[in-house]
Amino acid sequence: MSLSKRFKEDFTTTTIALMSIAIVINIVAGQLVSMLKLPIFLDSIGTVLVGLLAGPWAGGLTGLLTNLIWGMITSPVAAAFSPVAMAIGIAAGLCAKYGLFKTWWLAIISGVIIAVFNAVVAVPIRLYMFGGITGSGADFITSYMLALGKDLFGSVVVTVFTSNLVDKVVTAVLAWSIVKALPLRITGRLPRAKCVVTAA
Amino acid sequence: MLPQQSTATLFIDTGSWVQQLHPFTKLSYILLTGVTVYLGLSGWKYTCLFLLVNAVIVASARVLKQTFHTLGRIMLPLLLFMIPIHGFLYPENKTVLLDAYGMTLYQEGLVYAITTLSKLTMVLMASLLFVFTTHPADLITALSHAGKSPSLAYLLGSPLLLLAGMRERIETIQSAQRARGMQTEGNVVRRFCSLAPMILPLVIGAIVEVEQRSIALEVRGFKSTSAKTSLRILSDSTVQRLARWLMLLTGAAIILFRLIS
Amino acid sequence: MFKLETNLLTYHYPESEKPALHDISISIPAGEFIAVIGANNSGKSTLCYALAGVVPHLYHGKMKGSVLIDGTNNNNRTVSEIALHVGLVLQVPGSQMSGVRFTVFEEVAFGLENRGVPREKMRERVETVLALMDLQEYATRSPYQLSGGQQQRLALATVLAVDPTILVLDEPTTFLDPQGAKLVFDTLQQLQQQGKTIVVTEQRLDLIAGYADRVLAFDKGHLVMDGRPREVLTSPKIQSINLNWTRYTQVADLARQKGLWPRDLPLSASLFETVDGLSHRRKTHAHSR
Numbered sequence: 181m182s183l184s185k186r187f188k189e190d191f192t193t194t195t196i197a198l199m200s201i202a203i204v205i206n207i208v209a210g211q212l213v214s215m216l217k218l219p220i221f222l223d224s225i226g227t228v229l230v231g232l233l234a235g236p237w238a239g240g241l242t243g244l245l246t247n248l249i250w251g252m253i254t255s256p257v258a259a260a261f262s263p264v265a266m267a268i269g270i271a272a273g274l275c276a277k278y279g280l281f282k283t284w285w286l287a288i289i290s291g292v293i294i295a296v297f298n299a300v301v302a303v304p305i306r307l308y309m310f311g312g313i314t315g316s317g318a319d320f321i322t323s324y325m326l327a328l329g330k331d332l333f334g335s336v337v338v339t340v341f342t343s344n345l346v347d348k349v350v351t352a353v354l355a356w357s358i359v360k361a362l363p364l365r366i367t368g369r370l371p372r373a374k375c376v377v378t379a380a
Numbered sequence: 381m382l383p384q385q386s387t388a389t390l391f392i393d394t395g396s397w398v399q400q401l402h403p404f405t406k407l408s409y410i411l412l413t414g415v416t417v418y419l420g421l422s423g424w425k426y427t428c429l430f431l432l433v434n435a436v437i438v439a440s441a442r443v444l445k446q447t448f449h450t451l452g453r454i455m456l457p458l459l460l461f462m463i464p465i466h467g468f469l470y471p472e473n474k475t476v477l478l479d480a481y482g483m484t485l486y487q488e489g490l491v492y493a494i495t496t497l498s499k500l501t502m503v504l505m506a507s508l509l510f511v512f513t514t515h516p517a518d519l520i521t522a523l524s525h526a527g528k529s530p531s532l533a534y535l536l537g538s539p540l541l542l543l544a545g546m547r548e549r550i551e552t553i554q555s556a557q558r559a560r561g562m563q564t565e566g567n568v569v570r571r572f573c574s575l576a577p578m579i580l581p582l583v584i585g586a587i588v589e590v591e592q593r594s595i596a597l598e599v600r601g602f603k604s605t606s607a608k609t610s611l612r613i614l615s616d617s618t619v620q621r622l623a624r625w626l627m628l629l630t631g632a633a634i635i636l637f638r639l640i641s
Numbered sequence: 642m643f644k645l646e647t648n649l650l651t652y653h654y655p656e657s658e659k660p661a662l663h664d665i666s667i668s669i670p671a672g673e674f675i676a677v678i679g680a681n682n683s684g685k686s687t688l689c690y691a692l693a694g695v696v697p698h699l700y701h702g703k704m705k706g707s708v709l710i711d712g713t714n715n716n717n718r719t720v721s722e723i724a725l726h727v728g729l730v731l732q733v734p735g736s737q738m739s740g741v742r743f744t745v746f747e748e749v750a751f752g753l754e755n756r757g758v759p760r761e762k763m764r765e766r767v768e769t770v771l772a773l774m775d776l777q778e779y780a781t782r783s784p785y786q787l788s789g790g791q792q793q794r795l796a797l798a799t800v801l802a803v804d805p806t807i808l809v810l811d812e813p814t815t816f817l818d819p820q821g822a823k824l825v826f827d828t829l830q831q832l833q834q835q836g837k838t839i840v841v842t843e844q845r846l847d848l849i850a851g852y853a854d855r856v857l858a859f860d861k862g863h864l865v866m867d868g869r870p871r872e873v874l875t876s877p878k879i880q881s882i883n884l885n886w887t888r889y890t891q892v893a894d895l896a897r898q899k900g901l902w903p904r905d906l907p908l909s910a911s912l913f914e915t916v917d918g919l920s921h922r923r924k925t926h927a928h929s930r
Contacts, residue, residue: 191531192594193594193597193598193602193603193699194590194591194594194699196531196534196535196594196597197590197593197594197597198587198590199535200534200535200538200539200542200593200740201542201586201587201589201590201593203535203539204539204542204543204546204586205582205583205586207539207543208543208546208547208550208582209579209582209583212550212578212579212582213575216571216574216575217571218568218571218572218575219568222575222579225579225583226583229583229587241535245535245536245539246539248536249536249539249540251507251511252389252390252511252516252540253388253389253390253540253543254390255450255453255454256454256503256504256507256508256511257454257504259507260503308418309418309496309499309500309503310458310496310500311462311466311492311493311496311497313458313461313462313465313466314458314461315454315457315458315460315461315462316457319461319465322465323465323469326465326469326470326471327469330471331471332470332471354576354579354580357576357580358580358583358584358587361580361584362584362587362588363588364656365591365654365656366587366588366590366591368654368655368656369591369655369699369700516743517742517743517747520741530755533741534739534740534741537740537741538739538740538741541738541740541741541743541783541784541785542740544783544785544786589733589736592731592732592733592736593736593740594699595690595695595699595729595731595736596731596736596737596738596739597739598695598698598699598720598721599693599695599720599721599723599724599728599729599800600721600724600739600751600752600755600799601721601724601752601755601756601803602721602739602755603719603720603721604719604721604755604756604757606755606756606757607757608754608755608756608757609753609754609757609758609759609760609763610754610760611746611747611750611753611754611760611763611764611767612747613760
């Protein structure tokens with residue numbers, strides 16, 4: 181199948197409507213979780229869902245736009261991390277494509293893979309734009325690593341990976357269970373849902 | 381026609397000249413600022429000049445107070461973390477500035493922190509200028525004029541409006557869960573367990589609605605192939621178009637120059 | 642004149658074994674007010690979707706037979722083109738909103754913008770429709786800050802903007818109180834008088850009798866009754882398709898059991914007819930004495 185045809189099939193009106201809702205879910209879930217004061221963010225659950233239901237391109241775009249919109253409603257700093265959110269969506273879509281979302285334990289593995297993708301893109305941004313510091317609790321890990329004598333790059337890698345690992349695994353498992361719970365009527369209309377659903 | 385209510389974004393309706401500018405002009409400005417700050421000029425003089433010029437623009441856009449307020453909100457925590465962490469722990473630290481109570485403050489770390497912070501401030505200022513002075517409807521209109529596909533405009537615009545509807549749903553779910561004895565307080569494990577029952581119905585409900593939304597879009601001609609018109613009038617001018625090209629070309633030139641040298 | 646017809650229409654959703662519609666043949670002349678009744682999953686919504694081309698254009702699935710609008714097969718037009726003739730109002734008014742327009746005025750204009758209507762003509766048209774739906778005072782309000790009834794009227798306004806000849810409404814009163822539901826039907830009657838054809842699905846049978854010219858009853862994808870409201874709504878079959886007779890019919894039926902109802906008069910489905918039937922009996926009674 182040609183790329184442009186694949187692209188067209190991935191971006192039906194239904195997919196566009198799904199992406200729009202997913203962006204809202206990202207923002208709302210992020211706010212809900214921060215209300216519960218949990219050590220995770222869950223602000224990419226919508227992105228991962230789109231990755232599963234509509235493929236890596238749609239997932240990546242959902243992530244990118246989420247952070248751009250976040251930049252417009254709270255603080256432009258979020259927009260700087262939009263490539264990271266994009267990487268998460270692409271990673272989730274690829275994992276689903278290669279059958280890594282068929283069971284709950286495969287979803288855990290996917291969560292780890294997503295955390296790796298996340299770190300690969302987040303580290304340079306954090307390093308070059310923010311000097312490795314983002315003004316959050318995770319900075320304590322960075323300073324601890326620095327105090328142990330690690331270089332800045334290594335410290336930031338460790339910080340980003342550890343502070344995102346649990347979040348991405350929880351996100352992946354939740355996303356998997358949501359797709360499982362969706363009525364057939366809905367998943368039937370989404371281009372990539374079969375990657376997850378037919379496994380049961 | 382501007383709505384009476386606020387727009388969910390940080391936009392402030394002042395009617396200033398910056399607000400009248402085409403959204404793409406302001407976006408090009410952010411882009412140019414980013415490229416210049418991170419790849420082009422550096423040094424105290426340029427930084428001060430840049431901050432001064434931007435302060436004047438922001439003031440004439442009548443969003444000076446809000447800009448400083450937001451800058452403070454974003455930069456203060458960064459500053460509080462970055463100055464001590466890099467001042468004390470930056471790996472390249474050599475020159476001692478201050479040595480007291482067993483702690484040593486170094487010059488390299490301090491300079492590094494301040495440089496990073498000032499670069500960030502410059503980009504933030506340009507971004508805030510855009511966010512504060514651009515009505516999202518103008519951005520949506522600009523995007524749908526620019527591309528043939530209405531999808532991107534839809535993806536940027538609709539979440540802003542849907543957010544309001546979602547907030548209500550959260551409150552409903554929260555009160556329902558609380559009535560069933562869910563914990564929003566208590567220890568981490570308990571709070572963790574209350575996560576799924578709160579998130580799942582919200583997300584599944586929203587996804588089920590996707591079907592109806594896409595039908596509504598289709599019957600309203602979202603995918604119509606005829607040339608589209610727009611109710612909203614977006615002001616643009618030759619000068620602005622020229623300025624946009626100039627800014628983008630300058631940005632590209634700086635990137636190219638960097639790649640070569 | 643605009644005629645809407647379906648010929649032996651059978652449709653399967655992609656994921657289901659049983660057809661959602663089974664050999665449906667209906668012919669609706671222009672200007673008629675049609676009420677479609679039936680329990681949940683009886684095929685009412687699918688009929689609406691089929692008339693508007695949503696089925697099978699957006700759902701795919703298997704379709705046999707045809708839907709013709711003024712002789713043109715829906716299969717030969719896109720959903721957007723069909724919408725210029727058949728306006729579809731969805732069950733949840735919030736879903737009908739585009740989500741990209743910040744005011745009621747712009748929201749109504751959205752469908753016109755997409756069809757490339759010139760700005761001045763667009764303004765005129767939006768103002769006309771807002772006036773028709775009594776929404777002028779909310780023109781600058783956000784579509785998401787309206788009450789349920791107002792949002793329902795806005796949903797109808799967005800559909801009316803492109804001036805379709807036929808209006809199809811999928812349970813427009815689900816989220817409205819009785820007063821609001823009656824208002825919707827009053828508006829539809831007004832639109833019928835202006836020459837529109839109305840097709841509306843409805844579970845509140847008591848509301849239908851005063852408005853509809855004709856009632857179609859569906860059960861499990863089959864068209865089981867098609868006739869005048871009084872005939873269909875008072876039929877004993879109503880109970881067998883999981884619906885209830887209206888209070889008026891129940892009163893008439895009780896009256897008949899007690900011998901208070903004229904022998905040759907069919908049961909009634911509206912307040913007026915029931916009172917008429919009861920007083921008719923008294924009149925003939927007085928005569929015989």
